[in-house]
Amino acid sequence: MRRLWQRRCPGSGPRSRWLLQCCSLRDSFDGCEVSVVSRRHKLIYIVLMILCHKINSHLAIELEYKVRENENEGVFIGNIATDILLTSVTTCDSLAYKFMKEMDYVILRHESGELYTTKQRIDRETLCPVEFRGDPCVQEVNVVILCADQYLQMVKVKIVILDVNDNAPYFAEQVMKLSIPEDAAAGTSFGIDYYATDNDTGENSIKHYYLENSQNIFSLNDGETPSIVVHQPLDREVKDLYEMKIVAVDGGVPPLSGTATLLINIQDINDNCPIFNVSEFDIQIPENMSSNSVVTQLHAFDADLGPNAEISYSYGNRVQEISKKLFTLHSDTGLITFSGNKNPEISPIHKLTVLANGPGCAPAIVQITVSVMHSSKYSPKLEISYIANQADGVIYLKETAPDNTPIALLEVTDPDHYLKGTIYISGNVPFYLKPYERSRNKHLVVTSQLLDHELENQYKIVIKAEDPHSLHELTIHVKITDENDNSPEFCQSSFEASIEENNIPGAFLLKISATDADSGQNGKVTYHLGPDALPIFSIEQITGNLIVSTALDREKDKLYRFSVSAVDHGIPPRKRSTIVIIHVLDQNDNTPSFLTNDYTFFIPENFPRHGEIGVINVTDLDEGANGNVTVSILNSSSHFLMDNTRGILRCNSSVDREKHTMHVFWVEAVDGGRSPLSATAKITVFVLDINDNPPTVLLPQSNISWLLVPPNTPQGTAVAEIYAIDYDAGINAVMTYTIVGRNGPAPHVFGINTATGNITLQEKLLSKDYGLYQLLVKVSDLGQPQPLHSTVMVNLFVNETVSNKSYLEDLLHRRTVFTEEMQTEPNPCPLLQTLDIPCSPPIIPIAITMIIVSIIFFTISLCMLLSMRKKSKKKELYIDAKIPLKINLDYYTKDWNDEQL
Numbered sequence: 001m002r003r004l005w006q007r008r009c010p011g012s013g014p015r016s017r018w019l020l021q022c023c024s025l026r027d028s029f030d031g032c033e034v035s036v037v038s039r040r041h042k043l044i045y046i047v048l049m050i051l052c053h054k055i056n057s058h059l060a061i062e063l064e065y066k067v068r069e070n071e072n073e074g075v076f077i078g079n080i081a082t083d084i085l086l087t088s089v090t091t092c093d094s095l096a097y098k099f100m101k102e103m104d105y106v107i108l109r110h111e112s113g114e115l116y117t118t119k120q121r122i123d124r125e126t127l128c129p130v131e132f133r134g135d136p137c138v139q140e141v142n143v144v145i146l147c148a149d150q151y152l153q154m155v156k157v158k159i160v161i162l163d164v165n166d167n168a169p170y171f172a173e174q175v176m177k178l179s180i181p182e183d184a185a186a187g188t189s190f191g192i193d194y195y196a197t198d199n200d201t202g203e204n205s206i207k208h209y210y211l212e213n214s215q216n217i218f219s220l221n222d223g224e225t226p227s228i229v230v231h232q233p234l235d236r237e238v239k240d241l242y243e244m245k246i247v248a249v250d251g252g253v254p255p256l257s258g259t260a261t262l263l264i265n266i267q268d269i270n271d272n273c274p275i276f277n278v279s280e281f282d283i284q285i286p287e288n289m290s291s292n293s294v295v296t297q298l299h300a301f302d303a304d305l306g307p308n309a310e311i312s313y314s315y316g317n318r319v320q321e322i323s324k325k326l327f328t329l330h331s332d333t334g335l336i337t338f339s340g341n342k343n344p345e346i347s348p349i350h351k352l353t354v355l356a357n358g359p360g361c362a363p364a365i366v367q368i369t370v371s372v373m374h375s376s377k378y379s380p381k382l383e384i385s386y387i388a389n390q391a392d393g394v395i396y397l398k399e400t401a402p403d404n405t406p407i408a409l410l411e412v413t414d415p416d417h418y419l420k421g422t423i424y425i426s427g428n429v430p431f432y433l434k435p436y437e438r439s440r441n442k443h444l445v446v447t448s449q450l451l452d453h454e455l456e457n458q459y460k461i462v463i464k465a466e467d468p469h470s471l472h473e474l475t476i477h478v479k480i481t482d483e484n485d486n487s488p489e490f491c492q493s494s495f496e497a498s499i500e501e502n503n504i505p506g507a508f509l510l511k512i513s514a515t516d517a518d519s520g521q522n523g524k525v526t527y528h529l530g531p532d533a534l535p536i537f538s539i540e541q542i543t544g545n546l547i548v549s550t551a552l553d554r555e556k557d558k559l560y561r562f563s564v565s566a567v568d569h570g571i572p573p574r575k576r577s578t579i580v581i582i583h584v585l586d587q588n589d590n591t592p593s594f595l596t597n598d599y600t601f602f603i604p605e606n607f608p609r610h611g612e613i614g615v616i617n618v619t620d621l622d623e624g625a626n627g628n629v630t631v632s633i634l635n636s637s638s639h640f641l642m643d644n645t646r647g648i649l650r651c652n653s654s655v656d657r658e659k660h661t662m663h664v665f666w667v668e669a670v671d672g673g674r675s676p677l678s679a680t681a682k683i684t685v686f687v688l689d690i691n692d693n694p695p696t697v698l699l700p701q702s703n704i705s706w707l708l709v710p711p712n713t714p715q716g717t718a719v720a721e722i723y724a725i726d727y728d729a730g731i732n733a734v735m736t737y738t739i740v741g742r743n744g745p746a747p748h749v750f751g752i753n754t755a756t757g758n759i760t761l762q763e764k765l766l767s768k769d770y771g772l773y774q775l776l777v778k779v780s781d782l783g784q785p786q787p788l789h790s791t792v793m794v795n796l797f798v799n800e801t802v803s804n805k806s807y808l809e810d811l812l813h814r815r816t817v818f819t820e821e822m823q824t825e826p827n828p829c830p831l832l833q834t835l836d837i838p839c840s841p842p843i844i845p846i847a848i849t850m851i852i853v854s855i856i857f858f859t860i861s862l863c864m865l866l867s868m869r870k871k872s873k874k875k876e877l878y879i880d881a882k883i884p885l886k887i888n889l890d891y892y893t894k895d896w897n898d899e900q901l
Contacts, residue, residue: 064158069124070166071117077106080143080155081113092147100142106159108143115157124161125199137161165252167199169206171260176246178228181267182236189227196248196258203251211262212245218264220246228264236266237303270308273361274300280367284471287348287372291340295327298334300356300364308359316353316365323350327370336368348372380465381413382474384445395478399453399485408445408476409436410463423465431461431478445476453482454517484522484570488514490578495564497546498583501554509537509582512544514566522570530563530577537582539564546580554584555621588626588673592618594681600866601649604688605657613649613685616642618669625672634666634680642667649683657687658727684866689729691783695790699723703793704812706772711765711798719750720794722757724779731851732783740791741776741818745769750796752777765798772797772808774816 065078080097097113105122106115128137138158145153176194184190198206208222217234221227242264249257276298283296302309313334315324326346328337336352350370355363388395388407395407410433412423423443425431430449436442445461461476490513497510516523526541536550537560546564560582567575595617603613620627631642640663641652655663663685670678699722709719726733737757742748746769751762759775773796780789795812802808 061153062156062158064160065115066160066162067117067122068162068164069122070164071122073117073119075117077115077117077159078157079112079114080108080145080157084145084153084155092152094148095152096146096149098144098146100144100154103139103141106141113143113145115159122161124163125167127161137163163201163204165200165204165250165254165256167204168256169196169198169248169250169258171196171246171248171258174260176260176262177265178262179265179267180228180230180234181269182234183269183271184230184234186231186233188230189221190230191225191227192262194246194260195226196260198248198250200250200252205250206248207251207255209246209248212247212259214244215242217242218244228262234266236268236305237272240266240268242266268305268308270304270358270360272303272308274302274311274356274358274364276300276356276364276366278366280369282369282371284371284373285338289338289340291338293338295336295338295370296368298336298354298356298366300334302358310359312357314355314357314363316355319351319353322346323352323370326350327352329354346372380472382463382465382472383411383413384474384476385409385411387444393477395476396481397447397451397478398483399451399480400483401447401451403447403449405447406434406444407431407447407478410443410445410474412441412443412465423463426462426464427460429459429461431459433463451480453480453519454486456480457482457519482519482522484518484568484572484574486517486522487574488516488525488566488568488576490514490566490576492578494579494581496581496583498585499548499552500585501552501587502589503548503551505548505550507548509546509548510580512539512546512564512566512578512580514544514576514578516566516568516574518568518570522568524569525566526569528565528567530565533562533564533580534560537562548582552584554586554623555590558584558586560584586623586626588622588671588675588677590621590626591677592620592629592669592671592679594618594669594679596681598682598684599649600684600686602686602688603651603655604690605655606690606692607651607655607687609651609653610641611651613640613651616647616649616667616681616683618647618679620669620671622671622673628672629669630672631667631669633683634668639663640665640683640685655685655687657689657729658693660687662686686862689732691728691732691781691786691788693727693732694788695724695726695735695779695781697722697724697779697790697792700792700794704795704809706795706797706808706812708802709761709765709773709796709798711767711770711800713761713765715761715764718758718760719796720759722752722759722777722779722792722794724757724790726781728781728783730855732781734782736780736782738778738780739775740778741816742774743816743818744773744796745771745798747773749773750775759794759796770798772811774818776816776818 061084063078063080063083067075067077081095095113096110097108098110099108105118105120107118108115124137127139138160141157141159143155143157144151145155171194173194176192178190178192180190196206196209198204209220209226210222211218211220217230217232219229219231221229244262244264245259246262247257247259249255285293285295298313300311300313302311311334312331313329314331315329326339327350328339329335329352330337334354334356336354348371350372352368352370354366354368356366357363386395386408388397388405390396397405397407410423423433425433425445430447430451431445432448433443434446436444445463457480459478459480461478463474463476465472495510495512499507499509512527514525514527516525527539527544528541529537529539536548536552537546538549539546544566560580562580563577564580565575565577567573599614599616601614603611607613616631618629618631620629630644631647633640633642639651639653639655641650642648643650649667663683665683666680667683668678668680670676707720713719722737724735724737726735735757736754737752738754739750739752742750746763746766749761749763749765749769750759750773752759752775757777757779759777775794775796776791777794778789778791780787793816797808
């Protein structure tokens with residue numbers, strides 16, 4: 001876009017336009033509009049016009065053009081010469097335009113005054129500082145117009161740089177932080193003072209902001225003052241920090257965007273109170289405990305932070321003063337220490353209620369029972385004597401030991417008779433105490449049930465005895481030794497694996513895994529192949545990895561099934577067997593195979609469309625898609641098509657033996673593998689002749705052709721010949737000739753050879769025999785099942801000369817009435833007649849036999865010929881069987897009447 005600014009003096013009408021570019025006179029003359037209403041002002045108007053023109057030649061005018069930033073080189077900006085209209089006010093023939101100060105991004109054509117962009121692209125953001133982004137970006141340059149190198153005019157050119165969306169918004173800080181209290185209600189807004197910057201202006205500047213990954217907990221209110229809005233309740237103890245993206249989007253097409261990370265920190269409030277893990281517990285201390293010894297350390301927990309989580313400890317009001325003096329509570333740490341007061345009158349049991357206090361919360365309470373244990377000179381004693389095998393204080397017991405097996409003897413010594421309660425074994429262990437020989441102080445430790453090393457291999461027997469002041473304990477450690485009582489167990493009932501054929505020898509098949517619940521050597525398992533496994537398989541005894549040592553062939557074996565046993569190392573060893581099944585997957589490694597590479601078929605001509613010619617047998621040893629074979633015809637034979645549903649070759653169009661006696665083409669069998677394999681075969685289709693062509697008469701060429709027969713022609717002379725051809729072959733092409741109609745002075749003077757078609761003079765011509773003879777000749781083949789025939793008119797004119805040709809032609813065009821001939825059957829042996837062999841009834845069987853023998857001989861010769869063609873690989877030409885024309889060497893293709901003239 002460009003726009004021309006030209007200042008005019010006020011006025012209108014045709015005369016005022018002559019005052020163009022006289023704006024500098026505005027300061028000198030308050031009214032430079034000239035009224036020409038009266039003639040007396042005409043002279044003043046002319047003077048003012050001349051004056052304005054002279055002044056204008058020394059003043060600069062302003063032009064303004066607009067161009068987008070980042071334009072390519074050579075973009076047209078404007079034409080100074082056209083826009084200042086110099087062509088109408090000067091007669092200079094050689095104007096030149098020059099910048100007074102060159103510009104890097106604009107070039108001026110000196111001859112034409114046209115402005116174009118240069119290689120250096122215009123960057124509006126570089127040319128116009130940030131503080132002037134709100135105003136148009138204008139670059140000014142003065143252009144001098146020279147006429148024959150003499151100053152003519154100066155033009156001030158203003159180039160307005162139009163903004164394009166070439167700058168994406170960006171944030172000065174890539175990480176923004178905002179703190180929100182966890183008790184903020186839904187709908188509460190929190191302002192943010194982070195803004196993005198976009199160097200573009202106008203519609204290309206920033207238009208709106210939004211949040212990404214806010215989890216629908218927060219949203220951005222994109223107003224004059226952006227703010228974060230809370231949508232769901234917050235809980236600092238559940239999540240104290242949310243990270244999301246704040247995105248600034250400009251209004252360009254397409255829009256550009258910039259992102260920054262927004263971290264929202266959830267501030268803690270005092271919404272949690274202290275709690276104890278337990279509500280009460282017991283503690284025992286000896287009565288001779290030293291002063292300031294630690295009795296217990298209390299721990300209360302507050303989920304808040306900082307001052308909100310500060311806890312102080314204190315005794316409850318119901319705690320006796322003597323207990324408070326005996327047990328000192330440290331309010332800041334929760335530590336309880338013993339003061340050392342050894343007054344024997346002190347109660348042995350003390351109930352301590354401790355409060356954990358938090359700011360603004362109800363205190364948490366814990367109840368502590370402290371028992372001061374009396375010290376005796378002779379405390380009870382528990383001693384053990386081992387019966388079972390032991391080492392280093394540990395009893396070793398076989399897992400096969402029966403129940404009620406004694407393992408140790410417990411003896412209790414209690415001089416002061418403090419033990420008023422029972423002696424017992426704590427916990428759920430398969431052992432109990434049995435009195436020994438009615439002695440109150442001796443007990444046997446015996447098993448209560450059968451033991452199982454695999455369920456539990458060691459026990460800790462804790463024997464307890466209580467007196468009024470203390471609890472006495474004795475611990476016995478028992479380890480159950482393993483016996484080989486478990487067989488290996490496979491992780492599954494059978495193992496199956498699949499591998500593609502043609503694998504690399506030594507390929508990994510699968511890993512056999514079994515476990516033995518026993519330990520040590522009893523639980524160590526090795527793997528062995530069963531006797532039904534082939535030698536091509538092997539198994540690593542330790543790992544159970546099954547491998548195959550050779551490449552597999554699915555076409556030979558697609559499934560292998562054998563056994564694998566797992567044996568432990570116990571004495572005696574135990575064994576367990578499983579079944580392994582290996583499936584061999586197919587690869588497309590077999591090409592399709594034709595039954596033969598050279599198929600030969602025989603079909604009669606006019607074979608029906610889509611008729612079945614024969615079956616193309618193709619096999620592929622692969623399976624699935626790899627074995628699905630599609631047969632197609634190569635070299636684009638349109639006469640035939642393949643029916644792949646049944647593998648049948650069909651005829652696609654009518655075939656004509658007279659055009660093609662045989663068709664040779666190739667078929668390709670392609671399997672359905674990913675990398676398909678193919679094979680080709682040659683197809684030869686011989687077209688057998690049927691009697692579908694009647695004889696074609698070549699001479700005479702028409703029914704009005706004629707021949708001149710001189711009267712002196714000797715008897716027995718051949719006066720005319722009929723030339724015919726039959727495009728069929730074999731017996732279908734053998735023709736006979738008979739006269740079926742006669743007209744003339746002596747119709748029977750002419751006869752015809754049924755085999756050759758030669759017309760001979762049978763009687764000597766007399767003077768009464770002069771005239772036109774017309775013979776209707778029927779040419780018939782011997783085709784089966786129905787012979788075909790054609791007819792032709794033979795015109796013979798018996799005379800010395802032809803004196804009146806028009807009269808003769810008139811006779812030929814008249815309707816002919818023939819003398820009826822006796823209908824005779826076609827000569828069954830025209831070939832014999834050609835050889836002057838009598839066609840008697842005994843000869844007919846001989847002739848038929850000879851024809852059959854000839855056909856057999858022809859078939860054998862054809863097969864031999866095809867075999868020779870297959871070996872030589874040369875193209876052969878098959879010539880249709882035709883009856884040769886018996887035409888004299890001096891006979892031309894002209895019609896009979898033309899020959900006589």
